[in-house]
Amino acid sequence: MIMHEPTVFIVDDDAAVRDSLMLMIEQAGIRVQAFANADTFLSAYHPDFFGCIIIDVKMPGMDGLRLQEELTWRKIALPVIFLTGHGDIPMSVRAIKGGAVDFLTKPVIREKLLVCVRAAFAEAKKRISDIARNKEMISCLIKLTGREREVMTLAVQGHTNKEIASCLGISHRTVEIHKSKIMQKTGASNLLDLARIVRESDAGE
Template identity: 45%
Template sequence: MDDDEELSESLAWLLGSVGIRSQRFHDARAFLSTYDRSRPACVVLDVRMPEMSGFGVQDLLNEAGAPLSVVFVSAHGDIRMSVRAMRNGAVDFLEKPYEPQHLLDVVQAARRTACDRFALHARHTELRARLGDLTAREREVLDLSVEGVANKQIAGRLGISTKTVDVHRARIREKTGAESMAALVRDVLRLEGA
């Protein structure tokens, strides 16, 4: 996304020359209104744009939990801008004018990162939905398991038998499709850290 028409057109041609499909946007509103969250994506953002800066776009995408990769470009960038972009999740920050091959390499890497982020986001979304199917008691058992509490202590805390805890754990694995309770605990911890 760049408000410089000539540069935007040049970038689209460069990406197209190696088979990368792209769309050009001259302002944040146009991009945000058409961004398709159902596919992995990489966005190349100029820092300075009319109406909303590239950082403003990045903030909105982060708030929305958009699983895409951001590459910043700027003719007026400095170390502080670069650090800000990277801390907020950008995969790279390039100064204009950039070497075309270097930009292609960065975009190719960013596309791979976008695919990884998209797949992780899809797994997290699916896990959240499955966790939503748990009963209140099953969620209590799971939460205590995530804390590392043993079955016997879970039973004591909840005032139920150890066998009942085992039944809840089996139902939790069944409802979430987890291969084991340990694998589910790992996935929940990753989800909470996301």
Template identity: 50%
Template sequence: MSTQPCVFIVDDDYAVRDGLGLVIETAGLPYQAFESAEQFLQSYCPSIPGCLLLDVNMPGLNGLELQAELIRHNIHLPIIFLTGNGNIPMTVRAIKAGAVDFLTKPVPSKLLIERIQAVLQHEAQIHEQNTAERALSNRLNSLTSREMEILPLVVEGHSNKDIARLINISFRTVEIHRARILKKTGVANLLELARLCEACKLPSEPTR
């Protein structure tokens, strides 16, 4: 079961947190608000998808330092920076470090929701793609080492006789492995098998 994405607000100003929360809630999106970067780090669960609305200037750990801390912990949470007094070097630093946007307060509600929804849509597409890639990879992971050795030779169009000679096994053994490869990967023919290998970026020829 997929987890609904959440918008995380980190800002030391209560009025800003409250206003942003109201805008996000009105748009039908769940949110969580934090008064400091430290509080966010203590509470955040990396398994929850979403995006982070992050103030730059805060007591303690500031926004750019929180961004660096998330990177250090290999947490890939898209960040939209919000600031009342940003500058070009600050913006460049944030974007170079991976921030998806850098907005100046006050941000029009319509613009903010458009940016948030664009980020969440992009994250959902990435998640869907990663899920599909894992499913494809799992189909190949079910193959034995011998079947993985034979697979690229089959895809390259070698006959069973050629494969038997190349890896020094019997013709009948190749037939059995070939049938098992098709069954385990769930493909109906050689073309589908080739597409599966291409999608999984499997080398076309075995290393010898």
């Protein structure tokens, strides 16, 4: 199922809470889907899902914090909003450190919930953009030959052309040719830009 509009995915074992949240969100004109537990959501998940996920912390089976870890492990880029009636400071700190957008307590005020949802949607767009940019960078680096990768690695480490030539057993001129091709293939404007591309592509893998 392809999500063309941002959608709020609710994972909460309490049917009354799910219904209440769905009503608040739908009244704001926002798409919403609800799931009774983590396993049901994970089974239904599709890479085209776009939006954010509201997760109850205390649930039978896989709890909310464990689901957050599972989303990270599976590289599911949906921003997380936690909603719980049993929150504490260590729990909220763990959730925020894990990348959660917010940690709300029940009963939640409609206006506060919607502010968090819209902030999560903005974060979702940023994450999708970052992922697309990283894929583009990685595809550029894949175009490099083995020798060009060796030259690039030494170059971004700060080695001079002379040092690179000596290290690889090639001429100074050959190093210059390789660097020129590297810049052309990656679209980098200078060595600092090239180093950024390498760093960000590594982070995105």
